[in-house]
Amino acid sequence: MATPNSPLWEVFIRSRNGLAHKHVGSLHAADATLALQAARDIYTRRGEGLSIWVVPSSAITASDPSEKGMMFEPAESKIYRHPTFYDVPEEVGHM
Amino acid sequence: MYTQALNSSDGEDRFVEDATRAAAFQARIDADERIEPNDWMPAAYRKTLTRQISQHAHSEIVGMLPEGNWITRAPSLRRKAALLAKVQDECGHGLYLYAAAETLGSSREELVDAMLSGKSRYSSIFNYPTLTWADIGAIGWLVDGAAIMNQIPLCRCSYGPYARAMIRVCKEESFHQRQGFEIMLTLARGTEEQKAMAQNALDRWWWPVLMMFGPPDQASQHSDTSTKWKIKRFSNDELRQKFVDATVPQAEFLGLTIPDPGMTQDSEGHWRYSEIDWTEFKQVLAGNGPCNRDRLAARRKAHEEGAWVREAAAAYAAKRESRRTAQAAE
Ligand SMILES: [Fe+2]
Ligand SMILES: [Fe+2]
Numbered sequence: 001m002a003t004p005n006s007p008l009w010e011v012f013i014r015s016r017n018g019l020a021h022k023h024v025g026s027l028h029a030a031d032a033t034l035a036l037q038a039a040r041d042i043y044t045r046r047g048e049g050l051s052i053w054v055v056p057s058s059a060i061t062a063s064d065p066s067e068k069g070m071m072f073e074p075a076e077s078k079i080y081r082h083p084t085f086y087d088v089p090e091e092v093g094h095m
Numbered sequence: 096m097y098t099q100a101l102n103s104s105d106g107e108d109r110f111v112e113d114a115t116r117a118a119a120f121q122a123r124i125d126a127d128e129r130i131e132p133n134d135w136m137p138a139a140y141r142k143t144l145t146r147q148i149s150q151h152a153h154s155e156i157v158g159m160l161p162e163g164n165w166i167t168r169a170p171s172l173r174r175k176a177a178l179l180a181k182v183q184d185e186c187g188h189g190l191y192l193y194a195a196a197e198t199l200g201s202s203r204e205e206l207v208d209a210m211l212s213g214k215s216r217y218s219s220i221f222n223y224p225t226l227t228w229a230d231i232g233a234i235g236w237l238v239d240g241a242a243i244m245n246q247i248p249l250c251r252c253s254y255g256p257y258a259r260a261m262i263r264v265c266k267e268e269s270f271h272q273r274q275g276f277e278i279m280l281t282l283a284r285g286t287e288e289q290k291a292m293a294q295n296a297l298d299r300w301w302w303p304v305l306m307m308f309g310p311p312d313q314a315s316q317h318s319d320t321s322t323k324w325k326i327k328r329f330s331n332d333e334l335r336q337k338f339v340d341a342t343v344p345q346a347e348f349l350g351l352t353i354p355d356p357g358m359t360q361d362s363e364g365h366w367r368y369s370e371i372d373w374t375e376f377k378q379v380l381a382g383n384g385p386c387n388r389d390r391l392a393a394r395r396k397a398h399e400e401g402a403w404v405r406e407a408a409a410a411y412a413a414k415r416e417s418r419r420t421a422q423a424a425e
Contacts, residue, residue: 005204006405008197026197034408042187045180045187064133066133066134
């Protein structure tokens, strides 16, 4: 009954024009064409998308969540990257 | 859904491998953080979730069979299109859930084979037959209604991929319940014969649906860890009570009678139902329900008859791949 494992694909969908493709889930398919067709059937049954990307899961390089401290520390200490760091008198109004 | 009833405790894998890591893990859960696939997790958490999510996936897939049985015999094109769309949704739910289960480390093939070999279970509710068209109404109204009750809290489950799959599923479920209720309403307002058919379906589905929520709280040993890990947010009895309270007025609206003459409303407005026959539940779980053998045989047949399609797709992909590498080498 065992069948060879089929490749895993990550599915990204652009929901409306102007919005970025967003990860919606994954699926199994033998090749890219079948992956696109399956993505349409599984993830856009109610017109959720205008465009689909499928990417082999094995092609994704991910950061290591256990090293998130080291990875994101440089941004954490730079509070001057946020607008609230700067004092603008109230009289100036919205800026 | 469909899984609460199936979890049984595994004493031996309740070990805690690394006290510090386990404490840090529990602290994350307590802080309502989501656990993601590459995060450290206790082996028992992984195992519990793999079992629960894969059983949930199997249930969606096997759940297509009782309803699929009526697609060709739906009474109108409108009903047929709706039922077909619902059954397609259930297939989609199964696929979202398999994908979520796989993030815990088992392959799709292993998960499916565990169901086909009978090692892994699916919800006992799908071992009951759909004898008349009214059963399609009763399933949508009651079975999907019970599933929604169970799945809404799972949208906040501590495991990220499961919670996200549940959010998608819940968005799609409400049409399922509404189409079922509409079928019941049409029958209930129809001829005497149609009304009797609706009543008969309610009579047969009511108790099995209450059993979907799993054994009573005193009897389910699995709940403690699942609650601690925020996989489970409400107990079996709490969810069952919510379901009953929501369903009684709907049955009243339909003019149908819930087959529980002993049912009374308490001072807080909750509907107190009679004792559930748990021997029937155990029998169905043990494989002795009316359709257990049929359901597994149908899944095996579909799997075997689809083998050539999977093989052909894999062979074609391999051929294209080898052609591409040959061209690149030129
Ligand atoms: Fe479903
Ligand atoms: Fe459903």
